[in-house]
Amino acid sequence: MNTTSLSPYVVETAGLTKRFGDRTVVRNVELRVPRGAAFGYLGPNGAGKTTLIRMLLGLTPASAGTMALLGLPVPKQRAAALARVGAIVEEPKFHGHLTGRENLRVVAAARSREARGRIDAVLERVGLAARADERVRTYSLGMRQRLGLARCLLADPELLILDEPMNGLDPAGIQEFRGFVRSFVDGGGTIVLSSHLLDEVEKTCDHVAIVDRGAVVAQGSIAELRGADGTSVLVEVDERARARTLLAAERTVDSVVDDGTLLRVALREGIDAVPDLNRRLVEAGFAVRRLEPQQASLEDRFLKITTRLENAA
Amino acid sequence: MSTLAPTAPRLIGADLLKLRSRRGLAAVVGLLTVGAVPIIYGVMEILHLVDSTKHGPAGGVENLGHGTFVVAALGGVAAAIVGASAGAGDLDAGVYRDLVVTGRSRLALFAPRIPAGLMFVLPFVAVAYALAAVAGVVFADTLPSPDVRLMALGGLWALLEVSFYCLLSLAIACLIGSRSYTIGIVLALQLAITPILASISALGIVRELLPGVAMQSLIAAGFGDAVRQGPVVPMSPAATAAVLLLWVLLALAVAARRDTTRDA
Numbered sequence: 001m002n003t004t005s006l007s008p009y010v011v012e013t014a015g016l017t018k019r020f021g022d023r024t025v026v027r028n029v030e031l032r033v034p035r036g037a038a039f040g041y042l043g044p045n046g047a048g049k050t051t052l053i054r055m056l057l058g059l060t061p062a063s064a065g066t067m068a069l070l071g072l073p074v075p076k077q078r079a080a081a082l083a084r085v086g087a088i089v090e091e092p093k094f095h096g097h098l099t100g101r102e103n104l105r106v107v108a109a110a111r112s113r114e115a116r117g118r119i120d121a122v123l124e125r126v127g128l129a130a131r132a133d134e135r136v137r138t139y140s141l142g143m144r145q146r147l148g149l150a151r152c153l154l155a156d157p158e159l160l161i162l163d164e165p166m167n168g169l170d171p172a173g174i175q176e177f178r179g180f181v182r183s184f185v186d187g188g189g190t191i192v193l194s195s196h197l198l199d200e201v202e203k204t205c206d207h208v209a210i211v212d213r214g215a216v217v218a219q220g221s222i223a224e225l226r227g228a229d230g231t232s233v234l235v236e237v238d239e240r241a242r243a244r245t246l247l248a249a250e251r252t253v254d255s256v257v258d259d260g261t262l263l264r265v266a267l268r269e270g271i272d273a274v275p276d277l278n279r280r281l282v283e284a285g286f287a288v289r290r291l292e293p294q295q296a297s298l299e300d301r302f303l304k305i306t307t308r309l310e311n312a313a
Numbered sequence: 314m315s316t317l318a319p320t321a322p323r324l325i326g327a328d329l330l331k332l333r334s335r336r337g338l339a340a341v342v343g344l345l346t347v348g349a350v351p352i353i354y355g356v357m358e359i360l361h362l363v364d365s366t367k368h369g370p371a372g373g374v375e376n377l378g379h380g381t382f383v384v385a386a387l388g389g390v391a392a393a394i395v396g397a398s399a400g401a402g403d404l405d406a407g408v409y410r411d412l413v414v415t416g417r418s419r420l421a422l423f424a425p426r427i428p429a430g431l432m433f434v435l436p437f438v439a440v441a442y443a444l445a446a447v448a449g450v451v452f453a454d455t456l457p458s459p460d461v462r463l464m465a466l467g468g469l470w471a472l473l474e475v476s477f478y479c480l481l482s483l484a485i486a487c488l489i490g491s492r493s494y495t496i497g498i499v500l501a502l503q504l505a506i507t508p509i510l511a512s513i514s515a516l517g518i519v520r521e522l523l524p525g526v527a528m529q530s531l532i533a534a535g536f537g538d539a540v541r542q543g544p545v546v547p548m549s550p551a552a553t554a555a556v557l558l559l560w561v562l563l564a565l566a567v568a569a570r571r572d573t574t575r576d577a
């Protein structure tokens with residue numbers, strides 16, 4: 001895959017804002033999507049995810065801020081940047097009276113000269129070769145999603161921007177989509193996908209930005225975001241009161257709660273601190289019967305952030 | 314960079330494909346143009362054969378004038394439908410944004426619709442007029458046959474009228490993004506607003522600004538009043554050209570502006 005720029009980020013925004021009248025739907029967004037990532041843009045419905053994507057793709061102008069795709073400033077160098085970007089915004093739409101292949105021919109005409117030569121290959125890749133000459137109005141939603149992906153691939157893209165791509169897919173389709181994301185990223189591409197489905201983002205992506213009411217409230221790798229919520233450890237020892245005092249004094253421990261049978265130890269710096277705690281307990285003479293790290297899920301982190309925001313509002 | 318290579322022919326081909334693949338559209342346009350002429354001349358010739366004392370031959374100069382009027386009028390209706398489909402097809406289908414995200418300039422996406430719309434509708438009208446011209450000669454019987462010059466002028470006029478309404482319809486469709494409303498607006502302008510305003514003599518020279526009135530002033534004199542509808546408002550060729558160009562260019566400019574600035 002040829003790359004357009006050597007910038008480490010394929011999407012970069014600074015102070016990106018979109019207002020509709022008095023309503024601010026995207027608020028001062030600073031987004032950095034690393035090259036080669038499967039990046040989830042995660043937020044509840046109405047958080048401004050689609051509006052951000054529409055700004056990046058030049059479908060609607062930004063009210064303030066700057067953006068760059070593949071290292072190229074947009075909208076200034078929009079044509080050059082979008083030449084290597086494939087995108088699906090909201091649900092994929094087509095001319096229903098045209099066949100799948102004809103719909104791809106229409107978009108290929110607006111792409112580079114080579115795009116038309118890729119039609120057969122992309123239809124094959126998304127598994128639509130056998131139905132390519134049927135009218136799209138006869139396609140199921142899942143087939144339209146596949147055709148949407150095929151349309152994106154005509155650009156031989158470095159970057160795919162997909163808005164809620166798992167909407168309407170059945171479990172097998174979702175599984176297949178995850179496989180597609182992985183193979184695209186493994187091939188050197190980058191995918192940005194917006195979703196309100198926490199679980200799917202966690203399973204599909206390796207980086208994530210959490211957006212709430214138009215603002216990015218956290219971003220990083222999935223592991224970082226989970227870790228930032230504080231891994232906890234369940235500890236079962238013989239003398240809980242004394243062990244609680246010892247653990248609470250540790251630098252890496254945030255808090256210790258005795259729930260009657262176990263100590264629930266919240267860690268400041270993630271799971272790496274667990275072996276040290278075990279050693280401290282053993283050296284202090286405790287019989288450690290159980291030491292079980294509890295990894296926070298992205299959902300825990302998401303709910304904690306959004307709850308915090310709601311409380312602050 | 315290959316993306317900067319000229320894409321106009323490919324985009325025109327794509328827009329033409331969208332129109333050609335609409336079977337219903339092709340059927341309606343075919344019926345309104347090529348289909349209408351044999352029916353009209355067939356009825357006139359049958360009436361003549363049944364009772365030649367009451368009904369003259371179906372051919373001749375005057376009947377070619379009537380035929381030209383029919384081709385232009387029904388062709389104008391077909392043009393309204395084709396223009397609306399070409400102008401609002403992508404927006405109606407929701408694929409306009411998918412074309413915009415290719416990075417191609419919106420003007421480059423807008424412009425090919427113009428030749429595509431004309432390339433779709435004009436062949437139908439040309440064939441329809443050719444049939445009318447042949448009928449004008451073949452069925453002339455005792456009436457004077459139209460000469461080649463008059464036939465050519467009649468054909469050019471019909472093509473001009475159809476082209477005008479196709480472009481106007483395309484521009485309005487791009488502007489408002491709806492096929493059905495566009496067809497309604499253009500038909501109202503053609504069939505109701507223009508005749509009504511043209512008949513109000515108190516409006517005087519202002520009537521020259523109506524495209525339908527300007528179009529009437531271009532009808533070849535050899536047809537007499539056979540093609541004309543409503544009162545004649547005399548106009549110079551320069552004024553006629555200016556009015557028609559102003560309408561088309563202004564409509565297309567406003568439509569292009571709207572297309573390049575709308576939220577896709």
